[in-house]
Structure formats: structure tokens, C-alpha cells
Amino acid sequence: MTAEHVWDGVDLDGGDFDADFEVMLGSIIDKCPVAKTQSGWLITRYADVQACANDWQTFSSAAGGVMPHRPEGLPPALPIETDPPMLLQLRKPLLKRLSVTAVATLEDRIRAVAREKATALIGRDGCEALNDYSRPLVGEVAFGLLLGMPIERVSYFQRIIHDALMGPMGGRATAFGEFLAELGAYLEQRAHEPRRDDLVDVLLHLEVDGEDAPFLTKRGMLHLSVVGGLETTETVIGQALRHLGEHPDLRERLVEHPEDIPKAVEEFLRLSTPAWTLGRTTTRSVELQGREVAENEFLLLAYAGANRDPAEFPDPLTFDLDRPSIRHLAFGSGPHRCVGSHLARVELRIALEEFLAANPNFWIDSSRPITTTTTSLARHLDLVPLTFPEPGR
Amino acid sequence: MSERMRVKVDGDRCQGHARCHALAPAVFEVDEYGFALAGEFEVPVEELDAAEDAAQGCPERAIALASGWNRAERFAWR
Numbered sequence: 001m002t003a004e005h006v007w008d009g010v011d012l013d014g015g016d017f018d019a020d021f022e023v024m025l026g027s028i029i030d031k032c033p034v035a036k037t038q039s040g041w042l043i044t045r046y047a048d049v050q051a052c053a054n055d056w057q058t059f060s061s062a063a064g065g066v067m068p069h070r071p072e073g074l075p076p077a078l079p080i081e082t083d084p085p086m087l088l089q090l091r092k093p094l095l096k097r098l099s100v101t102a103v104a105t106l107e108d109r110i111r112a113v114a115r116e117k118a119t120a121l122i123g124r125d126g127c128e129a130l131n132d133y134s135r136p137l138v139g140e141v142a143f144g145l146l147l148g149m150p151i152e153r154v155s156y157f158q159r160i161i162h163d164a165l166m167g168p169m170g171g172r173a174t175a176f177g178e179f180l181a182e183l184g185a186y187l188e189q190r191a192h193e194p195r196r197d198d199l200v201d202v203l204l205h206l207e208v209d210g211e212d213a214p215f216l217t218k219r220g221m222l223h224l225s226v227v228g229g230l231e232t233t234e235t236v237i238g239q240a241l242r243h244l245g246e247h248p249d250l251r252e253r254l255v256e257h258p259e260d261i262p263k264a265v266e267e268f269l270r271l272s273t274p275a276w277t278l279g280r281t282t283t284r285s286v287e288l289q290g291r292e293v294a295e296n297e298f299l300l301l302a303y304a305g306a307n308r309d310p311a312e313f314p315d316p317l318t319f320d321l322d323r324p325s326i327r328h329l330a331f332g333s334g335p336h337r338c339v340g341s342h343l344a345r346v347e348l349r350i351a352l353e354e355f356l357a358a359n360p361n362f363w364i365d366s367s368r369p370i371t372t373t374t375t376s377l378a379r380h381l382d383l384v385p386l387t388f389p390e391p392g393r
Numbered sequence: 394m395s396e397r398m399r400v401k402v403d404g405d406r407c408q409g410h411a412r413c414h415a416l417a418p419a420v421f422e423v424d425e426y427g428f429a430l431a432g433e434f435e436v437p438v439e440e441l442d443a444a445e446d447a448a449q450g451c452p453e454r455a456i457a458l459a460s461g462w463n464r465a466e467r468f469a470w471r
Contacts, residue, residue, distance in 0.1 A: 050452075095426040100411045262415070327412070327452040334453075337408040342427065345415075 005291075007032035012039050012277075012300075012376035013069070013169070021374055022308075022317060029305050034289040039068035039376035040279065040298035041288075044305030046312040046329070048288060052280065052301055054334035056083050061336060064281030064298050067165075068376040071173035075180070077227065078220035080278075084335055089209075090221065093202050094339045097146075103342045106145050107350070113140050114350050118358035121388075126365055129245075129384035133355065134237035141347055142229040148198025149186065149226070157182075161227055166373050166380055183222050187215070199225060231380055232274040233344050236330075237351045238381040239272035240264070243319060244356075245364040245386050250319070255360045258353055260321060265348045267319050270328035276304035276379045278332065300376060303329045362386045397435065399459045400444055404431030406455035416450050417443035429455070 007028045011017060017024055028035055029044045036042075043049055052059045062083045065076065076082065079090035096102065117137045121127050139154035149157075160182070163175035187204060195201050203221045206213040244251040254261055277300035285295045293299065306329045308316040313323070331338035338344070364370070365385035373380045400420065402413070409428045413421035420440050422430045436444045436458075448456040 054453075092426065095409060099425060099427040100414060100423055101425070325449050327450050327454075329452060331410065331452075334408060337410060337452075342411060 005032050005035065007035040007037070007042075010035060010037045010042075012037050012042070012374070018372055018374035021372075021379065025302070025305055026308060026317070029309055033305075034291045034293075036291075037300075037376070040300055041293055042277070042300050042302055042305070043288060044302045044309070045289070046306040046309035049301045049303060049306040049329060050333045052288075052299070053329075053332060053336065056087075056335055058283055058286060059280035059299070059301075060283050061087075061278075061280060063283060063296070064279065066279045068277070068279055068298070068300060069169060069172075070279075071176055074173070074176055075216055075223075076220050077224040078217060079339075080224055080336060081220075086208075087335055090206075090217075091339055093206060094221075094225070097199055097202055098339055098343055100342050103346050106141075106343070107346060109145050110141055110347060111350050111354065113137060113144070114354035115358070118354040122358055124388060125390075126362075126385065126387040129238045129241040129386055130234060130381060131383075133241070134234040134351065137351055138230060138234040138237070138347065141343075142226070146199050146229070146343065147222075147225060148190075148196050148200045157226060158230055161230060162380070165227070165231070165378055166375050180219060180223060183226065184215075184219050187219060187222060228338070228340050229343065231378065233347055235274040235379070235381045236268055236272045236344075236348055238384050240268040240348070240352055241355065241362075241386060242364065242370060242381070242384045243268065243271075245362055245384070247319070248363065250321070251356070251360075251362075253321075254352070255356050258356070261349050261352050261356075262345075263321055263326070265345060265352070266326040266328065267321060267323070268348065269330040270307045270313070270326065271317075271319060272379070272381075273304040273307050273328075273330045274379055274381075275330075275332075275338075275377070276374075277302045277377055278336070279377075301332075303332060304379065359388060361389050397438075397460065398441055398444065399433060400436050400448070401433040401457045401459070402429045402431045403455045403457070404428070406453045407431065408453050408455075410452050412450045412452065413447035413456055417447040420444050421447060421456075 033045045034043055060083050061081055065081045079087050114137055117133055140151055143149040143154050144151045160175055160179045164172050164179050190200050191204055203218050206218055279298055279300050282293055282295055282297050286293050310316050331341040365387040368385035370384050371382040407429050411423050411427050413429050414423045420436055448458050
């Protein structure tokens with residue numbers, strides 16, 4: 001039977017896709033699992049995504065980068081836009097800095113930041129989950145506790161990154177240029193200051209093949225380190241608070257049983273998957289789901305598709321705390337697995353623990369809209385208005 | 394379920410997600426980069442459920458379980 005590629009030509013950067021994300025993605029997984037979209041091939045089923053993510057010889061991250069509609073001439077974001085063996089060499093200092101044990105040493109300080117932001121909301125009649133909680137929390141952890149970048153500049157960087165990745169297509173190259181110039185200037189400045197042993201210092205002293213790394217390599221590493229931890233984590237926290245605001249039973253269960261929060265975090269990760277795709281370029285022609293993909297074609301591995309594949313997650317759109325299998329691909333798979341995943345998990349858990357401890361009662365403020373932005377790369381939550389019951393009730 | 398179980402961690406598949414360490418900390422150790430210590434070892438009886446969860450939860454399917462002590466017995470990769 002000839003497949004009827006019903007989703008070929010779909011615009012993943014369009015407003016329709018943003019508004020109807022779950023329905024459209026579900027239909028793509030079901031009816032057209034390898035679709036030729038306006039942003040390249042979209043690979044949506046769990047087994048295919050996982051296989052492609054692990055076959056780096058065929059699906060290269062270096063050849064054409066990982067970003068759809070990548071601005072021409074943009075220097076590579078590192079280490080994500082390299083292939084092994086350079087990939088592992090560049091990842092090692094990050095892996096060490098962001099290991100389970102390294103992240104555990106940050107836990108108390110992450111909790112202090114989360115508690116300060118969560119308790120500041122007590123007594124108010126409501127809040128907006130992103131601007132009032134997850135965005136400043138995630139920004140302060142990334143800049144203050146990990147990178148060693150000035151906290152007062154977090155919101156500037158959050159805005160410019162949003163413009164570069166998710167803003168109007170025509171303005172992205174300019175935003176990237178400004179972003180990289182800022183990062184370069186900061187690296188220059190720090191190179192003349194005493195060492196503080198933060199992640200910026202690790203990158204400043206980065207070596208490649210035993211030699212001091214080129215400046216562009218250091219800046220490329222800082223580029224991804226800054227981008228990686230901001231929009232993604234803040235969206236998952238926002239998505240979790242949104243879901244809890246809509247589902248009081250689950251909210252009450254987690255308030256009474258905070259030990260269930262880590263499992264809930266995995267479901268929130270599965271269902272939000274903010275970096276919902278990442279790109280690859282074929283180094284040879286391949287067949288995927290019966291379709292011929294030529295050499296040197298750009299394709300998107302849809303981690304959000306994998307995480308909604310009913311073959312891997314029965315009844316995929318249902319949040320289920322008791323799922324036996326939670327090997328979701330929100331952090332990817334294979335040699336490019338998200339290097340910040342351990343920090344993200346700790347942040348997500350603590351962010352929810354502290355929010356629920358300080359503000360156990362809340363629901364969605366239905367008088368104000370929840371808004372999202374979706375591009376062919378990322379799915380970002382913009383506004384989640386929450387309302388709190390009167391104090392003492 | 395057999396009372397005795399062996400577990401095998403494939404170091405070539407492991408990408409350092411460290412889910413095994415989170416789900417069964419008494420069974421799986423991770424190194425300074427977050428990769429699971431590869432190899433084959435016995436799982437204590439009281440850790441069997443946790444080890445099953447870890448094998449099931451590994452996004453790279455790098456953990457296999459086998460019951461009994463017959464080395465020829467195939468590990469079940471998930």
C-alpha cells in the first residue's frame with residue numbers, strides 16, 4: 001500500500017501548529033510518522049527517534065547543525081553541533097561539572113533560591129507561574145550557582161535567547177549576533193579576572209587535544225551552556241504548575257506525599273519536552289518508515305513525538321504517576337544526551353517541593369489566557385496565570 | 394521471579410542518564426562523569442524490584458537482567 005503522506009508540507013513554525021500541538025503531533029505520529037515538513041524531515045516515533053539519535057555516523061550533528069532554519073554563518077553551538085570523537089572530548093568537562101554528585105552539592109543553595117521565590121508569593125491572591133516563579137528561579141540557579149554570570153543580566157539574556165531561537169524568523173540572526181557578542185565580551189572580561197572556579201572558568205581553561213582551546217570553541221561552549229538551562233527548565237516547571245492547577249487531586253496528593261514528586265517530574269518532562277526536536281543531517285541516503293531520505297538532508301528528531309508514541313507510552317496524553325516505564329526522551333538519547341539533565345531534575349523537584357510547601361492551594365486563573373510559543377525546535381510556555389484562595393481558607 | 398538475579402551494564406550503550414542510580418542507588422554506581430559502572434554482578438534479593446525498575450527505566454536499554462547462575466543463559470535486554 002502506498003502511504004499517503006498526509007502531513008507533508010506542514011508548517012511547524014505556524015500558529016496552527018502552536019494552537020493544536022497535541023492533536024497535530026498525535027496525528028503525525030499515527031498517520032505520517034516520517035513527514036516532510038517545511039523545516040525538514042520530522043521523525044516522530046520512539047523507536048526511530050532513538051535509533052537515529054544513536055546512529056551519529058549516519059545522522060550527523062556537525063554537518064548541518066541541530067537547529068532548523070539555522071541562520072547562515074552562525075558559529076556552532078558546542079558541544080551539540082559536533083560529532084564523536086570531538087563531542088566526548090568537549091562534553092567531559094561539562095559532564096564532570098554537571099554529574100549527579102556535583103549537582104547534589106548545589107542542592108541546598110538551589111533550595112534556598114526556590115524557597116525565597118516561593119515564600120515571596122505567600123499572601124498574594126495569585127501569580128504568573130513563569131514570570132513570578134520559574135523564570136527568575138531557573139535564571140538565578142543557572143547564572144548564580146553554575147555559570148558564574150551576573151544575575152542582574154539574566155532577564156536580558158532570557159529575552160535575547162528567546163528572540164534568537166523563537167522570535168520572528170527575520171530577526172533571529174541579529175539576535176544571535178548580539179547574544180554571541182555579549183558572551184564574547186564577558187569571556188574577555190573574565191579572562192583578566194581572578195579565577196572563581198565556576199563554569200565560565202572551566203570554559204576559559206578548556207583544552208582541546210591538550211592545547212588551550214580556540215576562543216570560538218570556548219564561546220560556542222558558553223553559548224550552549226547559557227541557552228541549555230534557561231527556556232527549557234522554566235517551561236517544564238511552568239507546565240507542571242499548570243497541570244497541578246488544573247488537577248487538584250494530583251496537587252493534593254503531591255502536597256501530602258512529596259516523595260511522589262520525582263515520579264511526577266518524569267511525567268512532566270515526558271509531556272512537556274520543551275526542546276521538542278533537535279536536528280541532524282544525513283551523511284548517506286537512508287530508508288525510514290518506508291520513505292527514502294537522501295544524503296545531506298536535514299531532519300528533526302521529535303523527542304516530543306517519541307514521548308507521545310502510544311507504542312511506548314499507552315494512552316500517551318494521560319498524566320500517569322504509576323506508569324511502569326518512564327524512559328522518556330525529553331533529554332534525548334545517544335551521545336548527545338542532555339548534559340544538564342541531572343541539574344534539571346534536581347531543579348524541577350526542588351522547585352515543585354518548595355512551591356507546594358509554600359503555596360499548597362492554587363488553581364488556574366481562567367480569566368486570563370495560558371499562552372505558548374511553538375517553533376520547529378522548541379515549545380515554550382509564556383504565561384500561566386494562577387490564583388490563590390484567600391489567606392486562611 | 395527467581396530469588397537470585399544477575400545484572401549486566403553495557404558500558405558501550407550507557408550515556409550517563411544515571412536513571413539506574415536514581416531508581417536503584419544500592420545496585421548501580423556512577424563514575425565522576427555520571428556513567429554507570431559497567432560489568433556484571435549479583436543483585437541482592439531486597440533490591441530486585443529496584444533493579445527491575447532501573448532496567449526498565451534506562452533510556453539507552455543498557456541494563457540487562459538474568460535470573461539464575463548459568464552463565465550461558467541469555468541476558469534479557471529491554
